[in-house]
Amino acid sequence: MELISKRELLEKYGISYGALYRWKRMGLIPEEWFIRKATPAGQETFFNRAQICERMDEIVSRGDASSLQELAESLKGKTGGTLIVKTNYGNKEFDLDDVGSVTVVFKDGRENVLYTEDKKQ
Amino acid sequence: MNDLHISGSGSAQGGEYGNIRVSGSASLSGSIKCESIHVSGSARCDNLVCKNDAHISGSFRCNGNMECGELKVSGAAHFDGAVKGKDISISGAIHAEKSVEADSLKISGAVKTDGLLSAETVSIRLGGDSSVGSIGGSSIDVRRPVTMSFLRIRRGYILKAGMIEGDTIYLEDTVCDVVRGKNVEIGSGCKIGRVEYETDFKADSSSDVGVCVKN
Numbered sequence A: 001m002e003l004i005s006k007r008e009l010l011e012k013y014g015i016s017y018g019a020l021y022r023w024k025r026m027g028l029i030p031e032e033w034f035i036r037k038a039t040p041a042g043q044e045t046f047f048n049r050a051q052i053c054e055r056m057d058e059i060v061s062r063g064d065a066s067s068l069q070e071l072a073e074s075l076k077g078k079t080g081g082t083l084i085v086k087t088n089y090g091n092k093e094f095d096l097d098d099v100g101s102v103t104v105v106f107k108d109g110r111e112n113v114l115y116t117e118d119k120k121q
Numbered sequence B: 001m002n003d004l005h006i007s008g009s010g011s012a013q014g015g016e017y018g019n020i021r022v023s024g025s026a027s028l029s030g031s032i033k034c035e036s037i038h039v040s041g042s043a044r045c046d047n048l049v050c051k052n053d054a055h056i057s058g059s060f061r062c063n064g065n066m067e068c069g070e071l072k073v074s075g076a077a078h079f080d081g082a083v084k085g086k087d088i089s090i091s092g093a094i095h096a097e098k099s100v101e102a103d104s105l106k107i108s109g110a111v112k113t114d115g116l117l118s119a120e121t122v123s124i125r126l127g128g129d130s131s132v133g134s135i136g137g138s139s140i141d142v143r144r145p146v147t148m149s150f151l152r153i154r155r156g157y158i159l160k161a162g163m164i165e166g167d168t169i170y171l172e173d174t175v176c177d178v179v180r181g182k183n184v185e186i187g188s189g190c191k192i193g194r195v196e197y198e199t200d201f202k203a204d205s206s207s208d209v210g211v212c213v214k215n
Helices: A005-015 A017-026 A051-062 A065-075
Strands: A003-005 A036-039 A041-048 A081-087 A088-096 A102-106 A111-116 B002-011 B018-035 B037-061 B066-079 B083-096 B101-112 B116-126 B130-145 B159-171 B172-188 B193-203 B208-214
Touching: A003 A005, A017 A111, A017 B116, A017 B130, A017 B159, A017 B172, A041 A051, A041 A065, A041 B159, A041 B172, A051 A065, A065 B159, A081 A111, B037 B193, B116 B159
Parallel strands: B002 B018, B018 B037, B037 B066, B066 B083, B083 B101, B101 B116, B101 B130, B116 B130, B130 B159, B159 B172, B172 B193, B193 B208
Antiparallel strands: A003 A041, A036 A041, A081 A088, A102 A111
């Protein structure tokens, strides 16, 4: 695996420390990608070159903040939908990202799974 | 969504709430999602997601992760998990086992964490001995609190850090292994192992800087 140091990465794309940390906070660069190593010059951070460069190209090509937000949400696998349960006494709404699964259980024990998180139906 | 009010002492289970207000002491178990939470007194919780503001006066402990809009703590806060927020301001003491991430992070008091403090602007006024794993952001500012010089009788506090990286950095009373940035200014009372800078570097004569490299 070929590594690239953080400083080299910043130079290559002409970005600042602030931007890199901002993208990390947004979830665009996962924590696990940061490889910390002790070097003679103190602690340095490295990345897998192929992995980080692909992501960087994508981030840099997006540019503005709102489309980066979209990218971050798609990386997290968020749907951003709503589950609405209509009852005789009013509606109840849930954020779809918080819902694990929806199951209807009948009196005789039959179960009908209407939605699961990974199916995203 | 239902509001939750606890006056005196009480406990509640996890779930979704509107506004949570605690005067006294409360123990909230399980994962909680709420619009806002105000605590005067003491509260402990597991995982907490707060859409808007979380105001804590007193003591607060979160055993899991916390996510919020604005977080204001006056008093003491202890986080066992990661903390994420837009605007975090803390006066008092904060102890975080993992990272603290925000758009703007303001601390006056003491901070202790092994993880990363990361924010667009990090501003720390040292009001107690502090130690952090690393600090990363765009603008980082660490200063001793303002006191009138003839009243300064107590000893100064120190921030210990492994690594500080940012675009604009100003440090006072900081002991740090590596500082990396574009514009780095080292104020008085610092002991820095290594500084790597791009454009500007200034150091107070009373500070001790080991190696200084221009990239």
